[in-house]
Amino acid sequence: MADIDIRKVEKFYGKNQVVHGVDLNIQDGEFIVILGPSGCGKSTLLRMIAGLEEISNGEISIENTVVNQLEPRERGCAMVFQNYALYPHMTVAQNIGYALKVGGMRKAERMQKVEATAKSLGLDQLLDRKPAQLSGGQRQRVAMGRAIVREPKVFLFDEPLSNLDAKLRVQMRLEIRRLHRTLKATSVFVTHDQVEAMSLADRLVVMNAGRIEQVGTPEEVYHAPASIYVGGFIGSPAMNFLPCGVSDCGTFAVIDNTSFRLPVDPEIGRTIAGQSVIVGLRPEDLKIAPEANDPNLLTVAFDFSEEQGSGRLMHGRLAGRDFVLHSAGRHHPAPGAPCSLAIGAESVHLFDPTTEKRITVAGAKTGQTGTLPAAFQKTSDVTVSGAIQ
Amino acid sequence: MQKRAYFKANWLAYLFIAPQLLIIFVFFYWPASQAMYWAFTLEQPFGGGNQWVGLDNFRAVFSDETYWASIWRSIVFAALSTGLAMSMALVLALFADRQLRGYRFFRVGMIWPYAIAAPAAALAFRFLFNPQSGVFAYLNTLSPGLWNPALSGVDAMTAIIITQAWKQVSYSFIFFLAGLQSIPRSLIEAGSMDGARVMRRMLDLQLPLLAPTIFFLLVINMTDSFTDSFGIVDILTEGGPARATELMVYKIYVDGFQGLDYSGAAAQSLVLMALVILMTFFQFRFIERRVHYT
Ligand SMILES: Nc1ncnc2c1ncn2[C@@H]1O[C@H](COP(=O)(O)OP(=O)(O)O)[C@@H](O)[C@H]1O
Numbered sequence: 001m002a003d004i005d006i007r008k009v010e011k012f013y014g015k016n017q018v019v020h021g022v023d024l025n026i027q028d029g030e031f032i033v034i035l036g037p038s039g040c041g042k043s044t045l046l047r048m049i050a051g052l053e054e055i056s057n058g059e060i061s062i063e064n065t066v067v068n069q070l071e072p073r074e075r076g077c078a079m080v081f082q083n084y085a086l087y088p089h090m091t092v093a094q095n096i097g098y099a100l101k102v103g104g105m106r107k108a109e110r111m112q113k114v115e116a117t118a119k120s121l122g123l124d125q126l127l128d129r130k131p132a133q134l135s136g137g138q139r140q141r142v143a144m145g146r147a148i149v150r151e152p153k154v155f156l157f158d159e160p161l162s163n164l165d166a167k168l169r170v171q172m173r174l175e176i177r178r179l180h181r182t183l184k185a186t187s188v189f190v191t192h193d194q195v196e197a198m199s200l201a202d203r204l205v206v207m208n209a210g211r212i213e214q215v216g217t218p219e220e221v222y223h224a225p226a227s228i229y230v231g232g233f234i235g236s237p238a239m240n241f242l243p244c245g246v247s248d249c250g251t252f253a254v255i256d257n258t259s260f261r262l263p264v265d266p267e268i269g270r271t272i273a274g275q276s277v278i279v280g281l282r283p284e285d286l287k288i289a290p291e292a293n294d295p296n297l298l299t300v301a302f303d304f305s306e307e308q309g310s311g312r313l314m315h316g317r318l319a320g321r322d323f324v325l326h327s328a329g330r331h332h333p334a335p336g337a338p339c340s341l342a343i344g345a346e347s348v349h350l351f352d353p354t355t356e357k358r359i360t361v362a363g364a365k366t367g368q369t370g371t372l373p374a375a376f377q378k379t380s381d382v383t384v385s386g387a388i389q
Numbered sequence: 390m391q392k393r394a395y396f397k398a399n400w401l402a403y404l405f406i407a408p409q410l411l412i413i414f415v416f417f418y419w420p421a422s423q424a425m426y427w428a429f430t431l432e433q434p435f436g437g438g439n440q441w442v443g444l445d446n447f448r449a450v451f452s453d454e455t456y457w458a459s460i461w462r463s464i465v466f467a468a469l470s471t472g473l474a475m476s477m478a479l480v481l482a483l484f485a486d487r488q489l490r491g492y493r494f495f496r497v498g499m500i501w502p503y504a505i506a507a508p509a510a511a512l513a514f515r516f517l518f519n520p521q522s523g524v525f526a527y528l529n530t531l532s533p534g535l536w537n538p539a540l541s542g543v544d545a546m547t548a549i550i551i552t553q554a555w556k557q558v559s560y561s562f563i564f565f566l567a568g569l570q571s572i573p574r575s576l577i578e579a580g581s582m583d584g585a586r587v588m589r590r591m592l593d594l595q596l597p598l599l600a601p602t603i604f605f606l607l608v609i610n611m612t613d614s615f616t617d618s619f620g621i622v623d624i625l626t627e628g629g630p631a632r633a634t635e636l637m638v639y640k641i642y643v644d645g646f647q648g649l650d651y652s653g654a655a656a657q658s659l660v661l662m663a664l665v666i667l668m669t670f671f672q673f674r675f676i677e678r679r680v681h682y683t
């Protein structure tokens with residue numbers, strides 16, 4: 001049972017704190033992806049699990065053993081580095097077999113294992129080559145082989161795909177996922193690429209400036225971002241944010257000549273009435289309503305667009321901010337014409353402007369996975385009317 | 390494309406390199422040509438011009454038993470002082486690279502000896518090696534007469550080897566440290582993830598990756614101990630006792646400027662030069678092939 005327990009872990013470089021009290025429990029066999037922008041402390045956290053970096057405060061245990069004082073070799077983790085860190089003077093076979101050699105395995109057995117591993121990665125023709133004679137993708141495979149051959153309890157990956165070209169990256173991503181299904185070893189994968197993170201993760205850990213913002217399945221993180229930060233970080237193009245004042249349910253507040261109604265869960269509607277909130281709307285959740293200038297709906301004029309093939313990104317301005325809509329299909333609104341937007345209750349994300357956290361109420365339905373957002377109907381009984389501040 | 394400034398008038402270019410060329414000419418080509426001249430000629434007994442004698446000077450040199458002894462001695466000296474200097478430098482560099490406590494101080498301190506001229510270093514070691522009052526005199530408290538470089542040839546040889554090695558350590562140290570620091574940290578980390586401990590990582594990863602540096606330093610140190618050990622020998626032992634430390638360079642000086650046999654000394658210089666060239670050639674031919682460059 002190689003579960004990993006991270007308790008109140010902090011990391012200081014001198015006086016500079018880069019990891020702030022991280023708590024995380026990783027189940028045996030789980031594929032965890034740590035996602036965050038460059039410099040947020042992902043690698044540092046991973047390296048503390050590996051034993052390459054001292055843990056300043058807190059505790060990490062693997063299989064119920066506190067590993068703070070253990071050497072990397074005593075922790076049973078294998079790591080794939082971003083630059084692969086292959087031994088340049090050794091052949092592919094020697095690279096893959098080095099850990100086994102150090103572990104004292106006899107040569108015949110070792111070669112057998114190395115060959116089996118190389119075969120499973122399609123490297124069996126390259127065993128006698130040096131790393132310098134390999135392509136980027138092949139090097140990446142050797143780095144994987146070096147980790148796999150040891151049959152470790154835990155796999156650690158530090159942005160292993162970021163040096164590959166886009167096509168190879170997608171291919172290796174699938175292979176890693178497939179590999180995890182057969183090996184079933186606990187894996188921690190660090191990346192700054194949200195697509196990679198979403199497609200690999202059993203559970204996603206979103207980090208920001210040394211803190212965990214949210215832990216959850218990719219669906220949870222996408223459909224119910226726990227904070228403005230997560231909402232803005234996950235999803236491309238980024239979520240639109242509108243600071244709004246909320247009037248009482250069922251009535252309009254007209255400020256700045258822009259007022260509109262949004263459907264929300266009744267419980268939440270009651271708690272936010274009369275307050276300020278930040279409304280998050282994903283560009284891909286917005287639909288253009290049949291009626292162009294509905295006074296009850298959010299109305300935007302889109303003045304330019306980017307063709308994406310699968311649809312079009314429509315850019316406009318709303319209350320002095322950029323506002324983006326992803327218009328699927330082939331029929332798009334004409335540039336400059338005002339469009340009213342139909343928004344389903346599931347697509348409305350509400351955040352507290354002071355804490356920047358998601359506003360939730362026990363049992364509320366906002367942002368849950370479900371059917372595609374139904375277009376807002378004026379007859380809907382629960383709405384929140386708001387006005388952009 | 391970057392635009393380069395270049396000079397239409399070639400004389401300006403020549404003017405710029407003239408000082409360097411002059412130095413090379415005066416201190417290298419001129420003495421070398423003089424050595425050539427003297428090596429194949431002999432001054433007449435009462436002066437009045439040199440006579441062409443072909444290879445006579447070389448025959449004389451090679452039929453001299455003391456010369457063969459000095460060649461053998463030089464080889465021993467070069468091998469031992471190079472080995473000692475490089476192994477000490479490597480150990481020190483490995484420690485400095487591990488960033489143990491105080492490594493910043495040692496990293497700088499280790500480089501200082503390189504700034505000291507050979508005669509000055511030799512003078513300091515003359516005090517250290519003094520059998521009555523030097524640090525090495527403690528050896529004599531263990532057993533009287535154990536250490537006396539003025540009487541024992543082996544002791545004297547030991548003394549010049551240690552001094553030469555000490556002088557060479559810092560140079561090798563700088564290169565080893567630079568070499569170690571150019572090995573990507575993640576390689577060493579990969580090694581420790583693979584289960585290798587400090588010593589194992591040094592042997593399996595750091596040393597093989599240092600091979601180009603080791604080879605370079607081998608060539609430099611060997612050459613240096615053949616050609617640049619004059620100051621140390623002259624101040625520490627003057628070639629004694631009983632020629633026990635008379636290296637090839639020192640014998641050139643003794644025969645040429647004390648024995649006033651210019652032709653013999655010139656012939657010896659050419660032999661020394663040929664030996665160093667030959668040695669370097671063999672090093673490149675047989676050792677470099679086993680060096681892995683990344
Ligand atoms: N050895 C170090 N010494 C000092 N600061 C460091 C060191 N390593 C990383 N940092 C700092 O810690 C922060 C987190 O780094 P890192 O974990 O590598 O970020 P990420 O992997 O998320 O891009 C960065 O601000 C970085 O500058």
Ligand SMILES: [Mg+2]
Pocket residue numbers: 039042043044159
């Ligand atoms: Mg990183």
